[in-house]
Amino acid sequence: MGDGNTNQSSSRAGNSNSMSGNNNTSGNGNRPEWLQQYDLNGKIGEGTYGLVFLARIKSNRSKSIAIKKFKQSKDGDGVSPTAIREIMLLREINHENVVKLVNVHINHADMSLYLAFDYAEHDLYEIIRHHRDKVNQSINQYTIKSLLWQLLNGLNYLHSNWIVHRDLKPSNILVMGEGEEHGVVKIADFGLARIYQSPLKALSDNGVVVTIWYRAPELLLGAKHYTSAVDMWAVGCIFAELLTLKPLFQGQEVKGTPNPFQLDQLDKIFKVLGHPTQEKWPTLVNLPHWQADVQQIQGRKYENAGLYSVVHLSPKNPAYDLLSKMLEYDPRKRITAAQALEHEYFRMEPLPGRNALVPPQPGEKVVNYPNRPVDTTTDFEGTISLQPSQPASSGNAVSGGMPGPHVMTTRSVPRPMPMGMPRLQPQGMAAYNLTSQAGMGGGMNPGAMPMQRGVAAQAHQQQQIRRKDPAGMTGYPPQKNSRRF
Numbered sequence: 001m002g003d004g005n006t007n008q009s010s011s012r013a014g015n016s017n018s019m020s021g022n023n024n025t026s027g028n029g030n031r032p033e034w035l036q037q038y039d040l041n042g043k044i045g046e047g048t049y050g051l052v053f054l055a056r057i058k059s060n061r062s063k064s065i066a067i068k069k070f071k072q073s074k075d076g077d078g079v080s081p082t083a084i085r086e087i088m089l090l091r092e093i094n095h096e097n098v099v100k101l102v103n104v105h106i107n108h109a110d111m112s113l114y115l116a117f118d119y120a121e122h123d124l125y126e127i128i129r130h131h132r133d134k135v136n137q138s139i140n141q142y143t144i145k146s147l148l149w150q151l152l153n154g155l156n157y158l159h160s161n162w163i164v165h166r167d168l169k170p171s172n173i174l175v176m177g178e179g180e181e182h183g184v185v186k187i188a189d190f191g192l193a194r195i196y197q198s199p200l201k202a203l204s205d206n207g208v209v210v211t212i213w214y215r216a217p218e219l220l221l222g223a224k225h226y227t228s229a230v231d232m233w234a235v236g237c238i239f240a241e242l243l244t245l246k247p248l249f250q251g252q253e254v255k256g257t258p259n260p261f262q263l264d265q266l267d268k269i270f271k272v273l274g275h276p277t278q279e280k281w282p283t284l285v286n287l288p289h290w291q292a293d294v295q296q297i298q299g300r301k302y303e304n305a306g307l308y309s310v311v312h313l314s315p316k317n318p319a320y321d322l323l324s325k326m327l328e329y330d331p332r333k334r335i336t337a338a339q340a341l342e343h344e345y346f347r348m349e350p351l352p353g354r355n356a357l358v359p360p361q362p363g364e365k366v367v368n369y370p371n372r373p374v375d376t377t378t379d380f381e382g383t384i385s386l387q388p389s390q391p392a393s394s395g396n397a398v399s400g401g402m403p404g405p406h407v408m409t410t411r412s413v414p415r416p417m418p419m420g421m422p423r424l425q426p427q428g429m430a431a432y433n434l435t436s437q438a439g440m441g442g443g444m445n446p447g448a449m450p451m452q453r454g455v456a457a458q459a460h461q462q463q464q465i466r467r468k469d470p471a472g473m474t475g476y477p478p479q480k481n482s483r484r485f
């Protein structure tokens with residue numbers, strides 16, 4: 001991009017944690033003024049809600065930022081005030097293992113929303129893929145344990161602040177690249193599902209895949225409420241995937257149904273874990289789709305269910321014990337993030353550490369994970385081709401020789417998904433008129449955005465967030481071996 005415009009106020013660039021809705025274009029085509037505080041490198045990804053770009057803050061060139069541009073709705077022209085309030089709340093989230101939302105911008109010209117996050121070079125999707133497809137080698141135990149511990153640590157913080165992620169999956173678990181935070185896990189995409197309705201409804205029509213593989217059985221059986229236990233189920237699935245490099249429950253999704261009941265996904269789960277019984281999960285019978293399950297799946301007998309054989313762990317192994325507690329059917333009995341952090345698995349060698357990617361034991365091979373490819377041909381609009389010479393001439397950080405992501409000028413970034421990966425049918429995105437509520441004050445449009453928590457709960461959430469570091473949440477387990485740090 002490298003617009004070369006120097007009209008921007010540099011003080012704005014350092015204005016993190018601010019909400020910017022300035023629509024001035026500063027004589028630079030139709031590029032909004034707020035955008036000029038960034039050098040845009042290109043597109044790095046595409047998700048349900050929109051495109052993700054890599055940029056650098058002009059006033060701090062060593063600082064990389066991931067800017068998520070939210071899609072415009074087909075039938076609306078803005079973002080709801082309720083959604084904006086939710087976003088403002090997310091900016092108060094502050095934990096080492098949760099990706100930091102540094103800026104929020106609204107482009108009034110087309111009412112598009114941009115969220116600027118700290119940039120992370122890696123994510124678990126790519127790390128797992130690298131081990132499976134590139135180096136054909138399992139992930140070492142220290143790395144798995146450190147990734148899992150930090151994931152749980154960030155999740156414990158979110159859950160303590162009444163935030164349920166709802167859409168945890170490997171691509172949402174980021175890992176920092178070279179630098180002071182090398183190998184630190186950052187949970188991304190938290191809270192966004194609440195802003196844009198349920199994650200069970202894909203909002204995009206861009207063909208991006210929404211996976212059901214990490215979805216908890218109670219949701220598949222029609223549970224109406226999200227609890228923190230749904231995230232712990234997803235963590236269990238991710239833990240197993242780190243161990244085996246394969247998704248644990250790869251169900252085929254039935255598309256186009258508003259019904260959460262996904263027969264194949266449940267079938268895949270039951271094959272490995274056995275049928276849930278009322279004895280083990282007493283409230284099972286109250287779930288809306290339990291009858292459908294009884295009729296369609298329970299007839300199939302899965303006698304030899306065995307999670308341990310799928311993950312190649314002995315039932316006596318503490319890793320297996322922890323995993324099976326994460327994959328407990330009854331959400332009320334499922335282990336919590338706080339409890340999991342205390343599990344014996346994390347107290348055995350190798351102990352988890354802050355840099356999950358440091359070289360393992362001497363003699364073990366160091367894995368060099370590739371940097372994210374950057375599609376430098378795609379601008380914020382998603383369609384404009386950047387001038388081929390611009391990345392070099394714009395003085396952006398990559399061409400300036402600073403350590404940074406690998407730049408690809410031609411590659412289309414959306415990641416290849418495995419064949420047959422389930423996807424949800426697009427639904428219309430809830431969109432609301434923001435122009436009526438300048439400064440996010442009046443003109444609210446509640447009701448359009450389903451809120452799962454009451455006002456009191458929100459107030460509590462804010463208080464909790466301000467507490468910042470709930471007891472014991474940032475401390476790593478006692479380290480016998482300091483080399484990890």
Ligand SMILES: Nc1ncnc2c1ncn2[C@@H]1O[C@H](COP(=O)(O)OP(=O)(O)OP(=O)(O)O)[C@@H](O)[C@H]1O
Binds near residue numbers: 048050066118119188
């Ligand atoms: N802060 C960030 N730093 C670096 N990369 C990021 C950041 N946030 C997201 N990404 C990457 O951008 C890509 C798209 O992310 P996004 O969250 O939009 O979609 P997704 O997680 O793949 O899918 P979905 O949005 O459907 O859940 C992913 O590869 C993700 O790892």
